[in-house]
Amino acid sequence: MSTPGVRLPLADEVVARLREAVASGRWAVGAKIPSEPELIAEFGVSRGTLREAVKALAHAGLFEVLRGDGTYVRATSEISGTAQRVYREHADEDVLQVRFALDTQAARLAAGAADAAVVEVLRALLLQRRESWDAGDYEAWSSADWEFHLRIAEASGNTLLHELYESFGDVFHGTKMVQRLEAGFDGCLAAGHEELLEAIEAGDGDAAVRTVIANLDYCMGWMPGR
Template identity: 75%
Template sequence: MSTSAMRPPLAGEVMSKLRQDVANGRWAVGQRIPAEPELIAELGVSRGTLREAIKALAHSGIFEVRRGDGTYVRATSEICGTAQRVYREHSDHDVLQVRFALDTQAARLAARASDQEVIKRLRDFLDQRSDAWQRQDFSAWSQADWAFHLEVARASGVPLLHELYESFGDVFHGTKMSQRLAEGFDGCLREGHEALVEAIEAADDEAAARTVIANLDYCMGWMP
C-alpha cells in the first residue's frame, strides 16, 4: 500500500464528508452533530483537522458552533446557509419581494408539469394545514404550510430554484411569520393554496401565477 493511500483525511475531505452527511439527512437542521471524540474516531482524523473542517462549514453557514454546548446543523447546504445570513440583513418586505419572483415561477413550472402525484401531496399538506389551524396549533400549521410551498418549488423541476426557495424556511416562514398569530389573519386562505392546486391540476400556468401573487399580496398586507 502506498504512503499516500495511508495518509489521514485532509480538512477538505472531512468537510466534504460532513457536508454530504448533512445533505443526506444524517442530521436534521437544528440537530446537534456528534461530539468531537466520536467524529474523530469515525473519520480517523486529528482534533485539529476536524475543528478546521467544522470551522469552515460554520463560516459557510451549514454549522453553528455554540460554545460549551456543541455544533448544530444550521442549513442543508452552503447556498441555504449563505442565503439565510443575507436575508437576516434585509427587511421582511424585501425578503417577501424575492419570494414573489420565486413563488410565481415555481407555480408556473409546476402547472406546466401538472403531476398527479404532486397534486395529491399538495392536497395532503393542505388538509394538515387546515386541521392544525382549526386546532390553533400554529407550529403544526406553519410546518404544513411550508411543506406545501416547498413541494410546489420542488415540482418546478428546477433543483436550484427549489434549493433557493428552501433557504427561506427558517428566515421567512419560521421566524418572520408573526402575522399568523394576529387576530383576523386567515391561515387557510384559498389563494395561493387550494386555488393554486386547482390551477396546477388544470395545467394553467398563468392562473397558478395569479393566485400565488394574490396570496403574497395578502401576506404583504399583514407586514408590520
C-alpha cells in the first residue's frame, strides 16, 4: 500500500519555482525579477503567497527587495547569498583565514582529479592574468585571477566546496582585493598560481598545498595594519 505524497505549502512551492528560475539562469545575478502581477499570473497564486516566498528568499540573501523599485537577484543560491552576507560582517583577515582552509583542500583534490583539458584552461587564465596585470587592466586581472581559483575549486570534484568557494565572489576577491593594490604589491605572484598549476599537472597534492599557503601568507601580509 503506497503512502500518498505530502503536498508542500503553497509558499514553499513558489519558493522552489523562484529558486529554479535563478539556478537555471532565467534570472541572472543583478537582474530584476518580473513584477508582482506577472509572477502572480504565472504561478497562479495570491499576492500574499508570492510576497511570503520572495521575503523568504530575500532573508536567505538570494533576493534584495528595493522598496519602490523592485526585487533583484543577488546570489545564485541560498548558501551563496547567506555566505556573502556573513562575509561582509567580518574583517578581511577573518575571511582570508577561511580561504586558507578552502584553497588548500581544493588544491589537494584538484591535484588528484584535474585532467589535461582543465590544465589548459587554467594555463590560459594565468596568461590572461599576466597580460592584464602588465597592461594595468586591474579589473581584467582580478577577473582572470578569481576565475583561476574558482576553476581549481571546481576541479576538486567536490560540488559543495565549489559552491562555498564561489560564494566569496566580490566579497573577497573583487572589492577587498582591489583595496590591496598598493605600490609594491605583486599581482602575478607565481606561488599559488603558476607553481600551483605545475603541482596540479604533476598530481602532487602536497606541493599544491604548500604553494597555496605561500600565496595566502603573502596576501595576509598586505592586510591593513600589517
